[in-house]
Amino acid sequence: MRYFIPTLLLCGLTQLLHAQQADTTRLSEVVVTAYPGNQSLVSLPASAAVLSQRQLQLQPGVTLVPALNTVPGIRMEERSPGSYRLSIRGSLLRSPFGIRNVKIYMDEMPLTDAGGNSYLNLADPGGIGSIEVLKGPDGSLFGANSGGVVLLRPFASEDTGSVTLGLQGGSYGAFQERAGWNAQWGKVTSRIYQAWQQSDGYRDNSRMRRLYLQSLQQWRYNERNSLKLLAFYSDLGYRTPGGLNAAQAAADPRAARPATPTLPGAETQKAGIYNRTFQAGLVHEAAFTPFLKHVVSVSGATTHFENPFITNYEARDENSGAVRTYLSLHDKNIGSTYYDWNVGLEWQQTGTDIINYGNRAGKRDTVQAADKITARQQFYFTRFTFRFPFKLTLEAAASLNYFRYHFSNDSTATQTRRFSPQLMPRVALSYRLTPFTALRASVSRGYSPPATAEVRASDNVINTALQAENGWNYELGFRASDAAGLFWLDASVFQYRLEDAIVRRLRDDGTEFFANAGGTKQNGLEIQGHAWLLRPSAHRWIRGIQLSEAWTFSDFSFRDYKSGADDFSGKQLTGVPRHVLVSGLLLQFPADVYLFAQHNYTEKLPLNDANTAFADSYHLLQAKAGWRFRNITIYAGADNLLNEYYSLGNDLNALGQRYFNPAPERNYYAGVSFRW
Template sequence: MKKIVLVLLFLVLHQAYSQQVADSSSLKEVHVKAYFTEQPLLRVPSSISVISSATLQDHSPFSLVPAVNTVPGVRMEERSPGSYRFSIRGSLLRSPFGVRNVKIYVDDFILTDASGNSYLNLIDPRSTSSIEVLKGPEGSIYGANTGGVVLIRPFTAQDSLSVNASLGGGSYNTFNQNLSFYKQGRNFSIGVHEGSLRSEGYRQQSSASRKYIHINPEWRYSRISKLKSLILFSDLSYQTPGGLTLAQFNASPDSARRQAIIQKAEVSNKTWLAGMANEVAISDRLKHIISFTASKSDFENPAVANYELRDESSLGLRTYIEYSNKQFYFPFTIQLGFEGQKTKMLKNNFVNDAGAMGNQQQGADLNANQRFGFAHFSAAVSKQLSVETGVSINRFSYSYLSLFPESSAELERRFKKNELMPRFAVSYMPLPGLNFRGSVSRGFSPPSLEEVNPSGTAINTNIQAEKGWSRELGLRLSMLRNRVYWDAVYFDYKLNDAIVRGVNPNETDYYVNAGKTDQRGLESELSVQLLPFAQSRIIKSLQLKNSTTIYRFRFKEYLFNRNGLKDYSGNKLTGVPAQTIISSLKTSLPADFSFFIQHNYTSEIPLNDANSTFAKSYHLLNARVAWKSGSRKFPFGFYVGGDNLLNESYSLGNDLNAAGDRFFNAAALRNYYFGLTFGY
C-alpha cells in the first residue's frame, strides 16, 4: 500500500509535465455494459473488472488462465490442459471440476445451464474480445448465484472487411490455429471465428484437443430494430492424469496416477450453443429486448471410479423492457424483465473396464427448472450521487426419475418459493475522477444437478441451497487523463449452508452443507501509465499494473458428521489462498516491438477442510516479446513468450478433500510458445 501511495504522489507532483502531453497519450476510459446500458466503469457502484483484448493478447493464446488470474478476487485453475476451474471470491469451494456457482453469458446468451453448471473450457480464448467480471452475488438481475457473473464479449465486425489468422506452437507439442472473418455492411454484419488446439500436456495422460467455431451475425432490419444471433460449436477432449500424493508430486511431478492410465481417464464434450436476440426501440425512451438460447451437450467421461455418459439439453429465455427518462428532475432508467431456463440430463454410469463401458451401475433422468422476474432502477440523483437498486424473485425446482437399476416414479424437489435477491448500491463522486461506492446484496444458489446426483451415487434429497449477504465499500480513482487508475474494495460476505465436496473411499463424490462461512477481503487493482506514448523516445511507452487480493476466509460453523463428528469451525476456507499479488510491466519499443513481463505471487492454499495439508506458495514469472508491422491494410506480426520462467514446481488445480491424500496436479515447469499473426 505504501508503494502505491508513493507512486500516486510522484505522479501528482509531475502533473504540470503531464498536462503538456497530447490527449492521444491518455488511456481510454473503460465502459461496461453489465447493467444493461453502457456506462463508464469509474461510476459503476459495483465491483467489476474488465479483462481487455490487450490483456488477453499479452498472455499465451492456448489458455484463459493467466489472463483471467490478473483480476483481483478471481482464481482460475487448470488441473490439466482443458480442465478448467473458476472461482470468484472463494466460490471454488464447491467446484472440484468445471465451473459452478458463477453465472456466465456469451454476449446476450446464457452459457450456464439451469442448475448452475458452466462449460467455460469450451470457449476459444482467441474468439473473445473482452470479459467483464462482476464480483459477489448479482442475483438481482442475473438470477441464482453466490459467486458472481461473467460476461464474455465476442469479437464483432469493426472495419467494413477484415480477415485475421494466426498460427502458434509451444512446448509439449502444442499447436494452435485460428481464423477470423468480419464483414460490416450498412445494415448487416457478420463475424466468423474458427480455431483448433492440440497439446500433449506436461504430464503423462494429459493430452488435449479442441475444435471450435462460432458465427455471430447481426441485422438491423429497420430504423428501430435489430436482430442478432450466435451459433457456437465446440468439440473438446482432454485426458485426466489424476491427483498425486505429496511424495509422488515431489518425486515425479510429470507422472500420472497409475489408475488414471489403466482406466484411460478422459473427458469428451461436444456442445452446440445457439441463440437469437431481438431489440426494438419502441420510442426514444422505451425499448424491448428478448433473447432465446438453446444448447445440447454430449458428455463422456471414463474415470477411475466409473464410466459416465451424459446427454444434456437446455432452453432459455431472457427478456426485459427498459424505460429511460433523461429530462426528468434527475435522469433515471428502469428495467423490468424475466429469465427462465430448463435443463434436462439423461445420465448413465457404467463400470469402467480399462477405458471401455462395462456393466451399468446407475441411470437417471434429471431436470432442473429456474425462473425469475427482476426489476432494476438506476438514477443520477445529482452530478455527484448515483443510486442503483434491484430485486429478483426466484423459483427453483428439480425432478428426478430413476431408470436403473430400478425404475421409480418421478420425484420433485422444490426450493423455497419466491426467493428474494435484492441489491442496493450507491456511488458518490465528490471530485472529478474520485468515486466512492457501497453496496448490499443477497445471493442464493441451489445445488447443481451434478451435486444432487454425483457420479455413481444415489440422489441426494437433503442438500440445501446456499445463501448469504454481501456488503462492500470501495473507491475508484482516475488521474492525469486516466493514466492513473485505481480500484480498491473491502467486502464482508456471510454465507449460510455453504456447499462443500467430499470423496467416499470408493472415490465417488458427495456434497454436504458446511454451515456458515465468514468471508472478508481486500481487493486492489492499479494501472499506471508511467510513460505516455511518444514516438521520439527509445522506450515509447511504459505501463505498470498491479492486482492485489488479501483474504480472511473462515468456516464459521462447520460440524462434519460423517464417519465420526468433527468440528472444522474456525478453519481456513478450503482452496482459497490468503494473498495473491500480480504485477506486470509493458513497454513499447522502437521498430514496433513490445515487451511484457508479469510476476504472480500466490500464498499457500489449504487443501482439505481439516486444514491438515497445504499447497506451498509459489512465484510465477511470464514474459512475451511481440512485433507488429505498421501496415494498416496488411498487418503482420509475430510473438515469442515463456511461462513459469523461474521453473517453479507448483500445483495448479488441486483436488480438494481428495481421497488417499492425492491433492496435487502439477503444473508445467518452464515452457515456451510462439506464433505468427496475419491480417487484411
C-alpha cells in the same frame, strides 16, 4: 507490509503523472456494458472489472487463466490443458472439477445452464473480444448466484471486411490454429471464427484436442431495430492425469495417478473428459424511442458429455433452452435528476440423461445407474438507477428466483424437489468526490441452489436433502482516475456471511458427494490499479511504460462447520490463499514492438478442511514480446521463467492425500498472425 508496496507506489505515481507534459493524448474511458445503458466504471456502484481486447492479447492466447487471474478476487485454475476451474471470492469448495456459484453469459445468451453447470473450457480465447466481471452476488439482472457474474463479449472489434489467420506453437506439443472472417453488406454484418487447439500436456495422460466454430450474424433492418444470431460448436476432448500425493509428485511430477491395490491408475482407465456442444441464440433489440428499448433472446444448447473415470464411465446427454427478455428505460429525467429502469425475466430448463457404466480400460462396461434429471429455473428482475445532480448515484434492484428439480429412473418413483422462491435484493450507491474519483457502498443477498453435478454426484445417489446456499454481502469501495486516463485505482473491502455452504466430501471408494457445511465468514480486501510511468508518445525510443497491480487479501474461514466428530469451525477456507499479488509491466517501443512481463505471487493455501495439509506458496513469472509490421504480427513468450514447482489447481480434500497436479516447468511458445 510487502503487499502494500505496489498500492502505495501506484498512489505515489499520481503526482508524477500529472507533472508530465510531453504528450496530452487522452486514453479511452473504461465503460461497463453489463447493465443496459453503458456506464462509466468510475461511478458504477458495483465491484466490477473489465478485461479489454488489448489486455487479452498480451496473454499467451491459448488459455484464459493468466488474464482472469489479473482480476483481484478471481482464482482460475487449469490442472491440465482444458481442465478449467473458476471461482470468484472463494467458491472453490463447490467446484472441484468445474465451475459453480457463478453465472456466465455470452452476449445475451446464458452459458450457465439451468442445472448450474458452466462449460467455459468449450470457448476458444480468440473468439472473445472482452470480458466483464461483476464480483459478489448480483441478482439484479442475472438471477441466482452467490459468487458473481462473468460476461463474455464475442469477437474482437476488428474492422469489417478483414480476414485473420494465426498459428502458435509451444512446448509439450502445444499448437493452435485460428482463422476469422469479418464482412459487411449494407445492413448485415457477418463474423465467423474457427480455431483448432491441441497439446500433449506436461504430465502423462493429459493430451487435449479442441475444435471450435463461432458465428455472429447481425441484421440491422432499420435505424432502431436489429436481429442477431450467435452460435458456436465445440468438440473438446482431454485426458485427466489425476492427483498425486506429495511423495509421488516429488518423485515424478509428470506421472499420472498410479494404481493402488484396489483401483487402477488414470492411464489404464484412460481417464478424461469429452464434450461436444452446439449452442445458438437469437437476440432481437428494438429501440422504441431514444430512451426506451426492448431486448429478447431465445437460445438452446445440446451437449453430449463423456467422462471415463477411475471408478466408472459416465455418459450424459443434456438439452437446454432459455428465454431472456427485458425493457430498458435509460437517461430519462425528472428535472435535473436522471434515472434508468430495467424490468424483465429469464427462464431456463435443462434436461439431463445420465448413465453410469463400469469403466474397463476406457471402454463402457455394464450399467451401474441411470437417471433423468430436469432442472428448471426462472427469475423476474427489476432495477432502478437514479443519478442525482449532487453527484450521487443510487441503485435499487431485486430478483425473485424460482428453482426446481425433477428426477426419474427405472427403479424408483418420480420425484420433484421445489426450492422456495427466493428474493435477492441489492441496494448500492456511488458518490463522486471529483469528476474522476468516487466512493461506493452496497448491500446484496446471494442465493445459489445446488447444481446438477452436486445433487447427483459421482456416487450415483440423488441427494434431495442438499440445501441452497445463501448469504448477505456488505461492501465499500473507492475508485480514482485522472483526466487523461493515465492512472487508475480501484479498491473494495467486503464482508460476506454465507449460510449452508456446499462442500465436497468423499466416500471410502473415492466417489464424491456434497453436503451443507454450515456457514462461512468471508472478509476480503481487493485492490487493483495501473499507471503509465511513461505516458504513450510517438516521439521517444521507449514509447510508453505501464505498471499494473492487483492484490487480493482473503480472510475466509468456516464459521460453524462440523462433520461427524470433526469440528472445522474457525479453519481457513479450503483452497483459498490469504494473499495473491499479480504485477504487470508493459514496455512499448517504436515500430509496434512491445514487451510484457507478469508476476503472480500466490501464498500457501489449505488443501483440506482440517487445514492439516497446505500447498506451498509460489512465484510465477511469464513474459511475452511482439512486433507488428503492417498486417503481420510476430510474438514469442515464456511461462514459469523461474522454473517453480507448483500446482495450478489442487484436488481439495482428496482421498489418499492426492492433492497435487504439478504444473509445467519452464516452457515457451511463439506465433504469427496475418490480417488482410
